[in-house]
Amino acid sequence: MNAFTSPRRRPMRVAIAGFGAIGGRVAQALDEGIPGFELAAVAAQDKGKAARRMEQLRNPVPVLDIAELEPVADLVIECAPAVLLPAIAEPFLREAKSVVVLSVGALLAQEHLVALARQHGGQIVVPTGALLGLDAVAAAAEGRIESVRMVTRKPVRGLLGAPYLVENNIRIEDIREPMRVFEGTAREAAKGFPANLNVAVALSLAGIGPDRTMLEIWADPELQRNTHRIEVESDSARFSMSIEGIPSENPKTGRITPLSVIACLRKMTAPLRVGT
Numbered sequence: 001m002n003a004f005t006s007p008r009r010r011p012m013r014v015a016i017a018g019f020g021a022i023g024g025r026v027a028q029a030l031d032e033g034i035p036g037f038e039l040a041a042v043a044a045q046d047k048g049k050a051a052r053r054m055e056q057l058r059n060p061v062p063v064l065d066i067a068e069l070e071p072v073a074d075l076v077i078e079c080a081p082a083v084l085l086p087a088i089a090e091p092f093l094r095e096a097k098s099v100v101v102l103s104v105g106a107l108l109a110q111e112h113l114v115a116l117a118r119q120h121g122g123q124i125v126v127p128t129g130a131l132l133g134l135d136a137v138a139a140a141a142e143g144r145i146e147s148v149r150m151v152t153r154k155p156v157r158g159l160l161g162a163p164y165l166v167e168n169n170i171r172i173e174d175i176r177e178p179m180r181v182f183e184g185t186a187r188e189a190a191k192g193f194p195a196n197l198n199v200a201v202a203l204s205l206a207g208i209g210p211d212r213t214m215l216e217i218w219a220d221p222e223l224q225r226n227t228h229r230i231e232v233e234s235d236s237a238r239f240s241m242s243i244e245g246i247p248s249e250n251p252k253t254g255r256i257t258p259l260s261v262i263a264c265l266r267k268m269t270a271p272l273r274v275g276t
């Protein structure tokens, strides 16, 4: 028996930083009940809007500022704009608590967070999110991986406003055919597409790192789903996998993303854990 699975353990108090497409759905699941966890508080920018959304929960919790979350929670789920990651994560990591990170791309520019977790005994958890197969990639990385390539295709509205497109004057609003808008490493993609390609960074952290994980991004005017296709070549296996995610209320974010967070929470306390 461990601290998480002990039946006598009091529920982990969860704070959700960001009450949008991901945070709202995870809050709903916690409100309906995930064994071993209880929702303690959320943070949002527009507190009035968040308070109205909160009315839909059976057991409403306070809407706080990010700085007020740590004292009331044992674990925080970061699902806010990427720039807020340090403000959300640092107080929890300093207290040896866990931080579930969705703005994974921001971790590359904030490497001190991993050092902070190591120093204080906290933990940063990156769920598979909108992707798939990170278990196989992590297993292959215990041997030798030669290459990891991902091709992402998104509907135009899922890419609009990305800094890389703006800075390079790449117009996709009126395209009539699929257009390749980016080719490069996961690290470069994280900078150029901070709200669209967290998955590429998650893939890179599970495997061979952000400078060797290669990525193509296509804008496709006919497409309805966020599509990621991954090819891995390693000394234990060659595998390819793809996922066609249905966009959520936020067209940049797939519906499966909050479900991945919910599954991740369940796995933390489950008496039977399946998958690495």
Ligand SMILES: NC(=O)C1=CN([C@@H]2O[C@H](COP(=O)(O)OP(=O)(O)OC[C@H]3O[C@@H](n4cnc5c(N)ncnc54)[C@H](OP(=O)(O)O)[C@@H]3O)[C@@H](O)[C@H]2O)C=CC1
Residues within 6 Å of the ligand: 017, 018, 019, 020, 021, 022, 023, 043, 044, 045, 046, 047, 049, 050, 066, 078, 079, 080, 081, 082, 084, 101, 102, 103, 104, 128, 129, 130, 131, 194, 195, 196, 198, 199, 202, 250, 252, 253, 254, 257
């Ligand atoms: N790892 C993965 O697989 C994926 C990761 N993501 C990433 O997850 C993150 C969240 O995505 P998503 O839920 O779709 O985003 P949304 O835009 O739907 O929600 C973001 C939330 O953050 C809140 N917020 C903004 N500023 C502040 C602030 N200063 N203090 C507190 N809250 C604030 C917003 O509040 P308000 O509404 O009041 O403005 C909103 O509730 C993004 O970084 C996204 O890129 C997305 C998809 C997949």
Ligand SMILES: O=C([O-])CC(=O)C(=O)O
Residues within 6 Å of the ligand: 130, 194, 195, 196, 197, 198, 199, 200, 226, 227, 245, 252, 253, 254, 257
């Ligand atoms: O939903 C997706 O396809 C992935 C996504 O937005 C991200 O990685 O940020």
